[in-house]
Amino acid sequence: MKLALVGRGKMGAAVAELARARHWEITCMCGSDRPLARVEIEAAEVVIEFTKPEAAVPNMEQLLAWKKDLVVGTTGWMDRLEHVRRLVERSGCGLLYGANFSVGMNLLFHLCRQAGGLFAGRDFAPFVFEAHHGAKKDAPSGSARELERQLREGGQARSVPVSSLRAGRFPGIHVVGFDAQFETVTLKHEVRDRRVFAEGALQAAEWIRGRKGIFTFSDMLQEQSAIGNQR
Numbered sequence: 001m002k003l004a005l006v007g008r009g010k011m012g013a014a015v016a017e018l019a020r021a022r023h024w025e026i027t028c029m030c031g032s033d034r035p036l037a038r039v040e041i042e043a044a045e046v047v048i049e050f051t052k053p054e055a056a057v058p059n060m061e062q063l064l065a066w067k068k069d070l071v072v073g074t075t076g077w078m079d080r081l082e083h084v085r086r087l088v089e090r091s092g093c094g095l096l097y098g099a100n101f102s103v104g105m106n107l108l109f110h111l112c113r114q115a116g117g118l119f120a121g122r123d124f125a126p127f128v129f130e131a132h133h134g135a136k137k138d139a140p141s142g143s144a145r146e147l148e149r150q151l152r153e154g155g156q157a158r159s160v161p162v163s164s165l166r167a168g169r170f171p172g173i174h175v176v177g178f179d180a181q182f183e184t185v186t187l188k189h190e191v192r193d194r195r196v197f198a199e200g201a202l203q204a205a206e207w208i209r210g211r212k213g214i215f216t217f218s219d220m221l222q223e224q225s226a227i228g229n230q231r
């Protein structure tokens, strides 16, 4: 596999480390000080984008204009999703995005939807809490927003407060809770190493190569488990 990496921060470095361990070729690693270079990008089969919210959409516009299949891990641009969807359809390329490329968190999204229904109508106050390292730009995290959305989709009618902490070096902690008068139920996901996201990004790169259309990380996992169940 030939990859181009856009973003040379914590996630770009983690993806590069795992890709090299698999003997994949990295055609370029672009940062904010090194603009996208068409020749190096075109040499790649898939581009993985981990930058910052305000850079992600301009990068996608350029990369789709160059007809590259993309994996976008950057969070904080969901208000531009419809714009990006139209660009992907026009380009004839594939784009996979997700707020969280860990399998555990995506399973927690499903659990949350079920919990939203189970706790609905009972005297339990729902809440979401997340903690990340001090350099994370967006708050609440994309995953916390998705957990809250899943609770509502599952049937939770109460408003769900979402609280964020930015400090230290936490790669990511998310807690979904339901608090009643004399008891509390919590579901917790904690990342011990951001290589979990990098591994997800590499799986996503293999999956999106040659596909057309826009997909989520969860779409990929669902297809993989459906195939697994048929075996």
Ligand SMILES: NC(=O)c1ccc[n+]([C@@H]2O[C@H](COP(=O)([O-])OP(=O)(O)OC[C@H]3O[C@@H](n4cnc5c(N)ncnc54)[C@H](OP(=O)(O)O)[C@@H]3O)[C@@H](O)[C@H]2O)c1
Residues within 6 Å of the ligand: 006, 007, 008, 009, 010, 011, 012, 030, 031, 032, 033, 050, 051, 052, 053, 055, 059, 072, 073, 074, 075, 076, 098, 099, 100, 101, 102, 135, 136, 197
């Ligand atoms: N989907 C997931 O599973 C997942 C997991 C972890 C993180 N994330 C998200 O991924 C993003 C990156 O996280 P991170 O921890 O790697 O952040 P980071 O360490 O701050 O790295 C971001 C990198 O992007 C570079 N950059 C900024 N603007 C750019 C541009 N226009 N073109 C190319 N590169 C540019 C920055 O360069 P400079 O330092 O030179 O500005 C920096 O190297 C964040 O949005 C984060 O929330 C997603």
